[in-house]
Amino acid sequence: MSGPLLAVENVTARYGAVLALDDVSLHVEAGEIVTLIGANGAGKSTLLMTICGDPPARAGRIRFDGADITGQPTHRIMRGGIAQAPEGRRIFGRMSVLENLLIGAQAVAVDPGPELARVFALFPRLEERQAQRAGTLSGGEQQMLAIGRALMSRPRLLLLDEPSLGLAPLVVKGIFAAIRRLNAESGLSVLLVEQNAQAALRLAHRGYTLQTGRIVLAGTGRELLARPEVREAYLGG
Amino acid sequence: MIYGLIAVGYTMVYGIIGMINFAHGDVFMVGAFLALISILALGAGGIAAGPAALLLVLLLTVAFTALYGWTVERLAYRPLRGSFRLAPLISAIGMSIVLQNYVQIAQGARVKPLEPLVPGGITLLTEAGFAAQLSYMQMLIVAVTLGVLAVFTWLVTRTPLGRAMRACEQDRRMASLLGIDTDRTISLTFVIGAGLAAVAGMMYLLRYGVIDFYIGFLAGVKAFTAAVLGGIGSLPGAVLGGLLIGLIETFWSAYFSVQYKDVAAFSILVLTLVFLPTGLLGRAEVEKV
Numbered sequence: 304m305s306g307p308l309l310a311v312e313n314v315t316a317r318y319g320a321v322l323a324l325d326d327v328s329l330h331v332e333a334g335e336i337v338t339l340i341g342a343n344g345a346g347k348s349t350l351l352m353t354i355c356g357d358p359p360a361r362a363g364r365i366r367f368d369g370a371d372i373t374g375q376p377t378h379r380i381m382r383g384g385i386a387q388a389p390e391g392r393r394i395f396g397r398m399s400v401l402e403n404l405l406i407g408a409q410a411v412a413v414d415p416g417p418e419l420a421r422v423f424a425l426f427p428r429l430e431e432r433q434a435q436r437a438g439t440l441s442g443g444e445q446q447m448l449a450i451g452r453a454l455m456s457r458p459r460l461l462l463l464d465e466p467s468l469g470l471a472p473l474v475v476k477g478i479f480a481a482i483r484r485l486n487a488e489s490g491l492s493v494l495l496v497e498q499n500a501q502a503a504l505r506l507a508h509r510g511y512t513l514q515t516g517r518i519v520l521a522g523t524g525r526e527l528l529a530r531p532e533v534r535e536a537y538l539g540g
Numbered sequence: 541m542i543y544g545l546i547a548v549g550y551t552m553v554y555g556i557i558g559m560i561n562f563a564h565g566d567v568f569m570v571g572a573f574l575a576l577i578s579i580l581a582l583g584a585g586g587i588a589a590g591p592a593a594l595l596l597v598l599l600l601t602v603a604f605t606a607l608y609g610w611t612v613e614r615l616a617y618r619p620l621r622g623s624f625r626l627a628p629l630i631s632a633i634g635m636s637i638v639l640q641n642y643v644q645i646a647q648g649a650r651v652k653p654l655e656p657l658v659p660g661g662i663t664l665l666t667e668a669g670f671a672a673q674l675s676y677m678q679m680l681i682v683a684v685t686l687g688v689l690a691v692f693t694w695l696v697t698r699t700p701l702g703r704a705m706r707a708c709e710q711d712r713r714m715a716s717l718l719g720i721d722t723d724r725t726i727s728l729t730f731v732i733g734a735g736l737a738a739v740a741g742m743m744y745l746l747r748y749g750v751i752d753f754y755i756g757f758l759a760g761v762k763a764f765t766a767a768v769l770g771g772i773g774s775l776p777g778a779v780l781g782g783l784l785i786g787l788i789e790t791f792w793s794a795y796f797s798v799q800y801k802d803v804a805a806f807s808i809l810v811l812t813l814v815f816l817p818t819g820l821l822g823r824a825e826v827e828k829v
C-alpha cells in the first residue's frame with residue numbers, strides 16, 4: 304500500500320460559530336506513533352473526534368488507508384479499522400469490565416476470544432477485575448479499560464486522547480509502556496494526544512504541535528524536544 | 541401485570557433517549573385493535589379459538605404493532621433528534637392524537653366487544669358463601685406476561701443488542717465511537733417497546749373483552765405512573781411498579797369505590813413525583829453531566 308495510513312488534508316471543523324480546527328493537515332504512516340501536543344483548548348480532542356466524523360469536517364479531506372472517509376457516519380468509520388480511547392475515558396460505568404471489552408468487538412463482528420486474550424495479556428489487572436462494575440475501577444484501571452476496549456475491534460490505527468490525565472506517574476509509565484509494546488509487537492499505528500509533552504515526544508516517532516486550531520510545528524520527537532519554542536511552551540522552559 | 545408490560549416500554553425509551561414517549565399508550569391501544577382484527581379475521585377464516593389460534597393472533601399483533609412503533613419513530617422522532625428537548629415531546633403528543641383519531645375513523649367510535657375466548661376457571665376455596673375464583677384467562681395473562689418479561693430481560697442483559705441498547709443509554713456518542721449504529725439501536729428499542737405494548741394490548745382485550753380508541757390514554761397514564769413509581773429508566777422498577785399499581789387498584793376497588801379507581805393511579809403519580817422523584821428502584825442522576 305502506498306501513501307500514509309491516515310491523511311488529514313486541510314481540514315476545518317467548527318462548533319457553531321467557533322472555529323476549532325483551521326486548515327489542519329497531518330499524516331500517520333503505518334507502524335508509526337505520532338503525537339499531537341498543544342495547550343488546553345487548542346483543538347486536539349476535536350481533531351481526534353473529527354477523524355471519527357463527529358463533528359464532521361467542514362472542509363478538506365480525511366483518507367484512511369487510501370479511501371476517502373470524509374463525511375461518513377461515525378459508526379461506519381469505526382468499523383473500518385480506526386478505534387479511539389477518548390478524552391475522559393468514557394467507559395460504561397454500569398457495565399462489567401468484561402462487557403465493556405465485549406462491546407468493543409461486537410460491531411465489527413470479530414471473534415472476541417483472541418482479542419480478549421491479547422488485552423488481558425497486556426493489562427492483567429483487567430482480567431482480575433473482569434466481573435467488576437467498571438464504574439468502581441480506579442482511574443488507571445479505567446484508562447486501561449478504555450484502551451483495551453478500543454483494541455477489541457482489532458484496529459490498525461489507535462487514537463488516544465490524553466491517556467495520562469489525572470494518573471499517578473507510575474501508572475502513566477505503565478500505560479506508556481503498553482503503547483510502546485503494542486506498536487513494537489503488532490505494528491499498531493498510534494495517534495497520541497498528550498499534555499505530558501516530554502514523555503509523549505520521547506515515545507513518538509514524530510510529533511505536531513497545535514495552537515488555536517492550527518498546526519504550527521512538525522518534526523521528529525527528538526527535533527521537537529530540542530526546539531526552543533516547544534521547550535518554552537510545553538516543557539516548562 | 542398489563543401495566544408492567546406497557547411501563548417497560550416507557551422506561552426503555554426514556555432510559556435510552558431521555559424522552560417520554562407520550563404516544564406509547566396509544567401504541568398499546570393500536571395493539572389491542574390489531575389483536576381484535578386478527579381474532580375476527582381468523583374467526584371469519586374458520587379457524588376456531590384454541591392455543592394455536594391465540595399464538596397466531598399474538599404473533600400477528602406483535603408484528604404489526606412493532607411496524608407501527610418503527611414508523612412512529614421514523615416519522616415523528618428521528619427527524620427531531622438533536623433539536624431542542626421539548627420538540628420530540630410535542631411530536632409525541634401529536635402522534636398520540638393522530639393515532640387516536642386514526643383508529644377512531646378506521647374502527648368507528650363505538651366500543652368493540654368480544655366474546656370471552658378462554659372460558660372457565662378453577663375455584664380455589666369456598667368459605668361462608670364466598671368463592672375465590674381464578675379464571676383460566678387470568679392465569680393465561682399472568683403466564684404470558686411473565687414469559688414475555690423473561691425473554692425481554694434476557695434480551696437486554698445477555699445479548700449484543702441489549703448491550704448496545706444499554707451503551708446508547710449510558711453514552712450514545714461513545715457507543716458510535718465503538719462502531720455501533722445508534723440510530724438503528726434506537727429504532728429497535730421502539731420496535732421492542734411497541735411489541736411489548738402489543739402483547740399488553742392483546743392481554744387487555746382478552747381480559748376485558750371491550751376496547752375503544754380511548755383506552756390508550758388511561759392505560760398510558762397508569763403505565764407511566766408504574767414506570768415513575770418503579771423509578772423511570774429502571775426495567776425491574778417498571779415491572780414492580782406495574783404490579784403495585786395493579787394491586788393498589790384492586791384493593792382500592794375492593795375497599796373504596798370502583799368508580800374512583802382511576803383516581804388512585806393519578807394520586808400515586810402525584811405523590812411519587814412529590815415525595816420520591818427517583819422512584820423505588822431508580823437512581824439519582826449523578827453520572828450524567
Ligand SMILES: Nc1ncnc2c1ncn2[C@@H]1O[C@H](COP(=O)(O)OP(=O)(O)O)[C@@H](O)[C@H]1O
Nearest residue numbers: 318321323341342343344345346347348349350
Ligand atoms: N462541544 C463543544 N461545543 C462547543 N465548543 C467546543 C466543544 N468542544 C470543544 N469546544 C471548543 O473547541 C475548542 C477546542 O477544544 P478541544 O478540541 O477540546 O481542545 P483540546 O482537546 O486541545 O483541549 C475550544 O475552544 C473549546 O472550547
Ligand SMILES: [Mg+2]
Nearest residue numbers: 347348349390
Ligand atoms: Mg482535549
